[in-house]
Amino acid sequence: MLLSVALLAACGGAPAPAPAPAPAPAPVAAPAPPPVAAAPAAPAGPYVADEFAAKAYEAAKAAKSDGPNAKSGDAAAIAAGKAVYAKCTACHGETGMADTPTALALPQHPANFHDKGRWDASSPGVKFWIVKNGIQGTGMAPLGLSDDEAWQVLAYVESEFVGK
């Protein structure tokens, strides 16, 4: 007993401990997210016309980008378009049939390019506008293609898939 008192005295006393910081407020538990409703199964098979595409057609016409594809049937443009089409395969498929897992998972099923009636239902200029600007509300996003690339990829799709 005496010894410890002496030791404490010899040390000059320990510095007073800093006051403990105020305890942090207990974290508020985040409310559980509402259950996500399962998306309805995407219909397999041919595309059915819908309001998103219709809006895109209206926008394209309003933008007066309703011209023909000057690269249609041009072998060099088609070859260049094939390379551009690598950006489209996830959704429209290597085969143009839009039967990839990504395509089938999209609530709005992408276009099957083999469907000639569907292809012909919009002008080349409208499709050009869609490729440049996307279709709002669907997976079809603007992909940052140049005008040339957009016409090229459309020439490729036309020659490779449409009506085949």
Ligand code: HEC
């Ligand atoms: C992330 C998925 C996705 C990618 C990538 C994608 N598309 Fe689409 N595309 C869609 C969806 C969804 C639609 C809307 C449904 C529809 O109109 O076919 C669409 C529609 C289109 C249409 C309009 C079809 C029509 O007849 O109305 C064209 C043309 C088109 N895409 C071309 C392309 C091209 C070319 C590329 C690559 C440069 C591409 N898409 C990349 C999902 C995609």
